[in-house]
Amino acid sequence: MRFNKLISAAAAATLMASGVAYAETLTIATVNNGDMIRMQGLTDDFTAKTGHKVEWVTLEENVLRQRVTTDITTKGGAFDIMTIGMYETPIWGKNGWLVPLNDLSAEYNAADILPAMSGGLSYNGTMFAAPFYGESSMIMYRADLMKKSRSNNARRTILVIHCKSCT
Numbered sequence: 001m002r003f004n005k006l007i008s009a010a011a012a013a014t015l016m017a018s019g020v021a022y023a024e025t026l027t028i029a030t031v032n033n034g035d036m037i038r039m040q041g042l043t044d045d046f047t048a049k050t051g052h053k054v055e056w057v058t059l060e061e062n063v064l065r066q067r068v069t070t071d072i073t074t075k076g077g078a079f080d081i082m083t084i085g086m087y088e089t090p091i092w093g094k095n096g097w098l099v100p101l102n103d104l105s106a107e108y109n110a111a112d113i114l115p116a117m118s119g120g121l122s123y124n125g126t127m128f129a130a131p132f133y134g135e136s137s138m139i140m141y142r143a144d145l146m147k148k149s150r151s152n153n154a155r156r157t158i159l160v161i162h163c164k165s166c167t
Helices: 002-018 034-040 044-049 061-073 088-094 114-119 143-149 152-165
Strands: 025-031 053-059
Touching: 002 061, 025 034, 025 061, 034 053, 044 053, 053 061
Parallel strands: 025 053
Antiparallel strands: none
C-alpha cells in the first residue's frame, strides 16, 4: 500500500511539475523493468481518479536513454512524462530541460529520500526528479576466508571487481 501511495505521489508531482496535467492522454516513456511494469498496473486506477488516459512506451534502458535524450534535445514533444535516471537528471537540470521540484505537496516529504538519491537527482542543490525506486551495487565476501588465503591476488581481484562496478 505504501508503494502505491509513493507511486501516486510521485506521478502527481511529475504531472504538476511538467505542466501537462490537463492533457487528455499522457504519453509516458519508461524502462522495461519489473517496477515500471507494476506501475503500469495502476493505470486504470489513475485514469479513474483523474480522467487522464495513459499511453505507455516501454523500452529497454539503452533504447529509452537514446529516445528520450533525442526527444528532449530536439524539443520533439513525443513524451509528456519520461522516466530518467541519475545520469540524465543533473545534465538536463543544468541545461534547463527540467522543472525544479520546488513546490511538492505537503504529502510528499523530499527529506525522506536518501541523500545519495536526492543528490544524484539534483543540480546545484535543486532536485529535478523524484525516485520511484533506488538500486545500488555491493561486494560481499567472507573475511575469514580472505584472511586465511593470505593471497594478495585474491585481494586484488576483489578490488578490481569493486572498481569495475563503480564505473
